Amino acid sequence: MELSVVWDGQKIPVQIIYSGRRRSWAIEVKTTGEVFIRVPSSVPEQKVMEIAQSKAKWIAKQQEKFQVRAAEPRRYENGNMIPFFGDDLIIERRAGPARAEISGGRLCLSVPDSFVPDEAEKLVRDMVMLLYRRAGPSVLDPFVEKYAGLAGVQKPLLRMRLQERKWGSCTPKNGIIINAKVLLAPKPVAEYLVVHEIAHLRFRHHQKTYWDEVERLMPEYRESERMIKEDGWRWVF
Numbered sequence: 001m002e003l004s005v006v007w008d009g010q011k012i013p014v015q016i017i018y019s020g021r022r023r024s025w026a027i028e029v030k031t032t033g034e035v036f037i038r039v040p041s042s043v044p045e046q047k048v049m050e051i052a053q054s055k056a057k058w059i060a061k062q063q064e065k066f067q068v069r070a071a072e073p074r075r076y077e078n079g080n081m082i083p084f085f086g087d088d089l090i091i092e093r094r095a096g097p098a099r100a101e102i103s104g105g106r107l108c109l110s111v112p113d114s115f116v117p118d119e120a121e122k123l124v125r126d127m128v129m130l131l132y133r134r135a136g137p138s139v140l141d142p143f144v145e146k147y148a149g150l151a152g153v154q155k156p157l158l159r160m161r162l163q164e165r166k167w168g169s170c171t172p173k174n175g176i177i178i179n180a181k182v183l184l185a186p187k188p189v190a191e192y193l194v195v196h197e198i199a200h201l202r203f204r205h206h207q208k209t210y211w212d213e214v215e216r217l218m219p220e221y222r223e224s225e226r227m228i229k230e231d232g233w234r235w236v237f
């Protein structure tokens, strides 16, 4: 049976996740709108749903926030700014053969005149995404080098990908994959994602031993975690 809470006449589906090790409650609303209620396994379902219902207003608000926030596309107009690995680049856009390049604090974009506006916007966005993906491995290389050394693992091969919701992952063969969107985030976030995946090369789970290792590698990692949760929606191409 699907569980749900009701707010403003609308049913909001929720999922309960029981854990034997848990002592406290947590309600989490994902950017996808999914709602997870994490509770100790000793709590009866009816009680869980009573408390969830008492938080229905908060849950609805969180969902609304993510929906509103997901909707603003970036505008690649002359003079606008775009972040790149902690710096702000000024966008310089002109007519010309399709090209995107970073040079001297500027993101230089040229788009053929023959493109209709919709096509031109799509081309610009695609070019910028490709540029960031290609730039990623060399920009992040010092972090990969540093933290592989600290973690005592062989330096992994870093690849950049573009993913809707996933920030990173690691492969069975000593590779790590990081979302190119992270170059739109502050530097410590990019650093943390490298740390997060490198720590997974030894601990392929999210248990306490894993988080202890993350903390050892980057003691201030929680601040970056918080930024991803609160501001991650802003970092879009």
Ligand SMILES: [Zn+2]
Residues within 6 Å of the ligand: 196, 200, 206
């Ligand atoms: Zn992880």
